[in-house]
Amino acid sequence: MDYDKLEAVMRRTALLAGARIMEIYGANDFEVRTKSDTSPVTEADEAADALISAELAAAFPGALIVTEEQAESHAESAENFLIVDPLDGTKEFVQRRGDFTVNIAWVEAGQPVRGVVYAPAKGRLFYTRADGQAVEETGTFALDTAGPVTPLSVSAPDNDALIVVASKSHRDKATDDYIAKYSVQDMTSAGSSLKFCLVASGEADLYPRLGRTMEWDTAAGHAVLVGAGGRVLRFEDHAPLTYGKPGYANPFFIACSPGVVLRRA
Known part of the structure; x- marks a missing residue:
């Protein structure tokens, strides 16, 4: 996998999907249906899924794309694959709480090695760079040019607090x-x-x-x-x-x- 290309495509695709989701989020109403597993699904889930699937398929022809909204993909398998939740947190979306995300990841040999998490209503964009370092980007999120990024690092926790x-x-x-x-x-x-x-x-x-x-x-x-x-x-x-x-x-x-x-x- 070309990790530089993967970083650029996943970031851009997440931003495009987030913009489409926010168009629907800003509408006065949208249809909410219940899937067979009783979880909710909306027009935004389906629109984002179609957009992401098309972008990834065009950029990485032949790669397996497993996505929540396409049940047929759940029966497929590969050692390396792309995996997508086009709208994670549909309940938060429906209740207009803002804590929903676009999730796209690349899995190699059982481990997700690159990924992007975009929370469009929160204005927060997290992803792994080509070198594997996780960052949070700030700014206006231009589609084809990344803005300033802050490298992410976990805490040194106090186990008493x-x-x-x-x-x-x-x-x-x-x-x-x-x-x-x-x-x-x-x-x-x-x-x-x-x-x-x-x-x-x-x-x-x-x-x-x-x-x-x-x-x-x-x-x-x-x-x-x-x-x-x-x-x-x-x-x-x-x-x-x-x-x-x-x-x-x-x-x-x-x-x-x-x-x-x-x-x-």
């Missing part, structure tokens, strides 16, 4: 019981893959997820966090979370700075 981030829409007693095993100074919540980015930027130390997720939900944020020096581990045994699993479903996991002393369930 951790900052924990958890889901807005999927918080439950099991998660709260696990968080209670730590000495927590501050607790924050965020939607979508922004939680990975808050750990990557050092704004949080620990993000545990004791609930169902799919690889398209996590791959881009995972890549950004690893590019900032962080880790994403399986909850049950603290082994690295891998990708390309049958059906693309994830086990429970923990995303964290390496300095966090992890607790067992």
Whole structure:
């Protein structure tokens, strides 16, 4: 893979998709339907998916593109592949909370090695550079010219005063019981893959997820966090979370700075 091309294409594609999503977000109303798994889907999910799929297919012909909104792609597999959640945090989108993202990642041999997470309503753009370093770009986000970037680096946490981030829409007693095993100074919540980015930027130390997720939900944020020096581990045994699993479903996991002393369930 040409990582310089990948960086440019993923960044540009995420910005294009984010602009289309915001057009629909700004409308007076939009249709919300329920998929077979009971999750919501909107016109914005489908429009962003079509745009991203077309851009990636044109740039990387022959590459497998696994995307949430195309069920037929979930039965395909490859050692290396692109994986997309065109609108992560649809519940936040529907409720107009702003914590939704465009996620695009490149997986090699079971690990997401490059990714972009764009939160258009928040004006935050995170991605991995061609060299693997995770950055946050600031400015006006021109399509073909990157603006100033800040390299991301995870925190050096104080295990007696951790900052924990958890889901807005999927918080439950099991998660709260696990968080209670730590000495927590501050607790924050965020939607979508922004939680990975808050750990990557050092704004949080620990993000545990004791609930169902799919690889398209996590791959881009995972890549950004690893590019900032962080880790994403399986909850049950603290082994690295891998990708390309049958059906693309994830086990429970923990995303964290390496300095966090992890607790067992």
